[in-house]
Amino acid sequence: MSTVEKIKAAEELISNKIQKKPSIGLILGSGLGVLADEIQNAVRIPYSDIPGFPTSTVAGHKGQLVIGELEGKQVVAMQGRFHFYEGYPMDLVTLPVRVMKAIGVSSIIVTNAAGGINENYKPGDLMLIRDHINLTGANPLIGPNDDAVGVRFPDMSQAYSPKLLDLGKQAAKNIGLTVQEGVYVGNPGPSYETPAEIRMLRTLGGDAVGMSTVPEVIVARHSELQVLGISCISNMAAGILDQPLTHEEVMETTEMVKTQFLAFVKEIVKRMDGEKK
Amino acid sequence: MIEKIKQSVQFIQGKINVKPEIGLILGSGLGDLADDVTNAVKIDYRDIPHFPSSTVEGHKGQLVIGELEGKIVCAMQGRFHFYEGYSMQEVTLPVRVMNLLGCESLIVTNACGGMNEQFQPGDLMIITDHINFTGANPLIGANYDELGPRFPDMSHAYTPKLREHACKVAETLHINVQQGVYAAVSGPTYMSAAELIMLRKLGGDVVGMSTVPEVIVARHMNMNVLGISCITDMAIGETIEGITHEEVMEVASKAKPRFIKLVRSLLQEGDNQLWSI
Numbered sequence: 203m204s205t206v207e208k209i210k211a212a213e214e215l216i217s218n219k220i221q222k223k224p225s226i227g228l229i230l231g232s233g234l235g236v237l238a239d240e241i242q243n244a245v246r247i248p249y250s251d252i253p254g255f256p257t258s259t260v261a262g263h264k265g266q267l268v269i270g271e272l273e274g275k276q277v278v279a280m281q282g283r284f285h286f287y288e289g290y291p292m293d294l295v296t297l298p299v300r301v302m303k304a305i306g307v308s309s310i311i312v313t314n315a316a317g318g319i320n321e322n323y324k325p326g327d328l329m330l331i332r333d334h335i336n337l338t339g340a341n342p343l344i345g346p347n348d349d350a351v352g353v354r355f356p357d358m359s360q361a362y363s364p365k366l367l368d369l370g371k372q373a374a375k376n377i378g379l380t381v382q383e384g385v386y387v388g389n390p391g392p393s394y395e396t397p398a399e400i401r402m403l404r405t406l407g408g409d410a411v412g413m414s415t416v417p418e419v420i421v422a423r424h425s426e427l428q429v430l431g432i433s434c435i436s437n438m439a440a441g442i443l444d445q446p447l448t449h450e451e452v453m454e455t456t457e458m459v460k461t462q463f464l465a466f467v468k469e470i471v472k473r474m475d476g477e478k479k
Numbered sequence: 480m481i482e483k484i485k486q487s488v489q490f491i492q493g494k495i496n497v498k499p500e501i502g503l504i505l506g507s508g509l510g511d512l513a514d515d516v517t518n519a520v521k522i523d524y525r526d527i528p529h530f531p532s533s534t535v536e537g538h539k540g541q542l543v544i545g546e547l548e549g550k551i552v553c554a555m556q557g558r559f560h561f562y563e564g565y566s567m568q569e570v571t572l573p574v575r576v577m578n579l580l581g582c583e584s585l586i587v588t589n590a591c592g593g594m595n596e597q598f599q600p601g602d603l604m605i606i607t608d609h610i611n612f613t614g615a616n617p618l619i620g621a622n623y624d625e626l627g628p629r630f631p632d633m634s635h636a637y638t639p640k641l642r643e644h645a646c647k648v649a650e651t652l653h654i655n656v657q658q659g660v661y662a663a664v665s666g667p668t669y670m671s672a673a674e675l676i677m678l679r680k681l682g683g684d685v686v687g688m689s690t691v692p693e694v695i696v697a698r699h700m701n702m703n704v705l706g707i708s709c710i711t712d713m714a715i716g717e718t719i720e721g722i723t724h725e726e727v728m729e730v731a732s733k734a735k736p737r738f739i740k741l742v743r744s745l746l747q748e749g750d751n752q753l754w755s756i
Binding site: 332333334335336338339340341343344345346347353354355356357358359360361385405406407408420423424 | 561562563564614615665666667668669670671672673674676677680681719720721722723724727
């Protein structure tokens with residue numbers, strides 16, 4: 203199946219299962235999938251049921267679309283995402299974003315667990331993504347361009363919607379949450395960075411580093427979706443603290459900040475445009 | 480790979496009765512220069528065995544072999560880009576072919592974004608050096624010693640005598656040229672603000688999506704290389720506003736007469752020794 207055929211097949215399957223079209227997409231990162239459990243009147247579709255979808259392989263990622271109502275808005279949440287390091291090609295990693303667009307989404311909130319590069323950060327901080335640096339060594343748009351989907355050379359000067367960034371800051375203020383704001387570096391992984399690599403990324407202007415988000419955001423911008431990005435700083439990146447990094451540590455921190463994260467995203471969704479009940 | 484190159488070369492040799500000395504790669508908007516070639520043999524890329532075909536607007540897609548300012552040139556009207564989905568070997572195949580047809584020098588041109596704050600849209604820049612940020616290298620794979628060494632030197636990728644010649648000719652023509660480092664990325668997304676700041680910190684003066692693979696292969700085959708960029712837009716991370724391909728083409732089109740004049744004079748002024756190895 204070509205990408206276009208996959209999108210169409212997935213769209214048909216999903217549309218047949220839901221009553222209302224979602225306008226907001228949520229991509230939930232490591233340990234943050236719990237937000238999907240808050241969605242009401244939810245229709246849950248395992249990725250294995252969706253044509254063209256791969257199945258997520260990482261611990262802490264469930265692997266289903268959850269479509270329903272959150273804070274009065276129709277949302278579609280990815281509980282579990284696909285990563286480049288799992289061996290999926292970039293067009294498969296980003297397929298869900300294409301599908302979200304196809305079923306009616308106009309804005310996405312993309313979340314992740316990330317390592318803190320900025321030494322002013324501490325584990326458990328939430329960071330609004332102001333911009334990104336693509337160091338994955340790849341780009342999901344390499345290949346022939348389908349002009350019906352988006353332009354050949356998409357602008358990335360405002361990859362993260364300034365309007366939604368402001369909205370995020372306001373939402374944080376409103377619930378009394380201090381958030382960071384910074385640049386997310388997208389690496390391919392799956393190895394964590396070395397201390398030398400972290401020093402390099404700091405020099406290059408990165409504040410946080412992770413293994414997701416950037417491909418999805420590139421495709422979202424290609425599809426003219428508005429993007430808000432939130433990183434959960436789950437650990438300080440290599441070389442900052444004298445301790446090895448583990449996935450368990452990431453999961454522990456995300457578990458710790460779960461309540462804040464949930465409150466924050468819900469407050470954001472509440473303030474976003476979107477079809478009300 | 481060698482067989483493919485040889486078949487392409489033999490096909491072209493069957494159509495011409497001259498031996499080209501200088502290869503020209505004409506970037507976005509500069510293709511018109513090939514129309515000035517006299518006694519021209521034009522060969523559609525689609526007709527040449529193993530050649531891919533160019534998919535970008537503003538790129539025609541043919542080899543034009545003939546006379547320009549007293550030199551026998553082999554001009555590429557339209558080039559292949561990595562972001563179109565071609566392998567690096569396909570992107571650089573024409574350079575291999577040019578060399579085996581007899582070209583000892585390569586003039587490579589492109590449109591690019593200016594990261595150096597001293598530059599202005601419409602400026603021409605003689606490339607002094609490059610940074611390969613494409614995430615790939617056309618020489619990865621088995622090496623064919625008859626084409627070039629396993630580990631090609633890149634310390635003088637842009638031939639000093641040709642750079643000097645270009646600056647001198649520009650001065651005589653009262654064309655103001657910049658000099659600087661070309662940072663190559665894969666594209667097709669334009670750079671984010673954070674990426675532009677990063678590339679400038681790394682020493683890049685301009686950023687673009689071509690040239691570097693071709694220059695690496697040209698140097699692998701020990702060709703002289705002259706690179707000229709047309710700065711079509713300013714890409715300053717701190718102040719960048721959105722950009723479209725149409726805007727790029729517009730500036731390129733304004734700079735075209737100057738660009739063409741410079742290249743024609745370069746060819747006219749240089750003696751045969753200058754263009755030989």
